[in-house]
Amino acid sequence: GAGVSQSPSNKVTEKGKDVELRCDPISGHTALYWYRQSLGQGLEFLIYFQGNSAPDKSGLPSDRFSAERTGGSVSTLTIQRTQQEDSAVYLCASRLTGTANQPQHFGDGTRLSIL
Amino acid sequence: GENVEQHPSTLSVQEGDSAVIKCTYSDSASNYFPWYKQELGKRPQLIIDIRSNVGEKKDQRIAVTLNKTAKHFSLHITETQPEDSAVYFCAASINTPLVFGKGTRLSVIA
Numbered sequence: 001g002a003g004v005s006q007s008p009s010n011k012v013t014e015k016g017k018d019v020e021l022r023c024d025p026i027s028g029h030t031a032l033y034w035y036r037q038s039l040g041q042g043l044e045f046l047i048y049f050q051g052n053s054a055p056d057k058s059g060l061p062s063d064r065f066s067a068e069r070t071g072g073s074v075s076t077l078t079i080q081r082t083q084q085e086d087s088a089v090y091l092c093a094s095r096l097t098g099t100a101n102q103p104q105h106f107g108d109g110t111r112l113s114i115l
Numbered sequence: 116g117e118n119v120e121q122h123p124s125t126l127s128v129q130e131g132d133s134a135v136i137k138c139t140y141s142d143s144a145s146n147y148f149p150w151y152k153q154e155l156g157k158r159p160q161l162i163i164d165i166r167s168n169v170g171e172k173k174d175q176r177i178a179v180t181l182n183k184t185a186k187h188f189s190l191h192i193t194e195t196q197p198e199d200s201a202v203y204f205c206a207a208s209i210n211t212p213l214v215f216g217k218g219t220r221l222s223v224i225a
Contacts, residue, residue, distance in 0.1 A: 033211070095211070104161070106159045108158045
């Protein structure tokens with residue numbers, strides 16, 4: 001079946017603009033995660049959605065970052081007033097349940113470049 | 116919270132040799148330990164995982180060992196091939212989300 005889908009694959013924007021990144025998880029997966037990967041670095045957790053529960057926002061680096069998940073499926077990560085340090089690959093992952101022992105499956109990511 | 120350390124950061128091996136990557140974690144409550152392979156410009160792909168009730172797991176040329184007492188786990192790749200060249204990430208989880216190590220860049224030299 002289809003995997004995790006992210007769009008756009010690349011986004012170039014000017015400093016100060018707002019951007020929206022989209023994630024379409026695997027059908028039936030109730031858990032959805034956003035991570036950020038800076039060049040040559042590891043994966044930094046941003047936010048986690050599990051079913052209808054309140055999201056875990058503990059990884060968001062500032063209040064310029066927000067995310068929502070509509071209808072328990074598609075998620076949008078929004079970055080307001082972008083800064084150059086926001087440049088990174090933003091990865092989305094989904095999981096069948098919120099249980100720890102189920103694997104996370106990643107999308108191809110959105111490469112965000114702030115000029 | 117959980118903290119995962121991964122070593123080495125880079126590793127070069129001759130084709131056919133074995134490669135070992137080691138990770139330590141801080142929270143003894145962590146119970147799930149996956150390994151991901153990420154080729155340049157591509158998504159991380161799960162290659163193997165282990166639960167805390169198991170000490171070792173093997174899948175063809177790849178094996179993972181877990182020592183809960185010492186809070187460390189390792190990835191072993193035998194008979195390495197050029198296509199094994201990639202960045203490998205370990206991770207640990209109590210529930211979710213995963214906490215990742217900083218990655219190991221493996222180069223297999225033909």
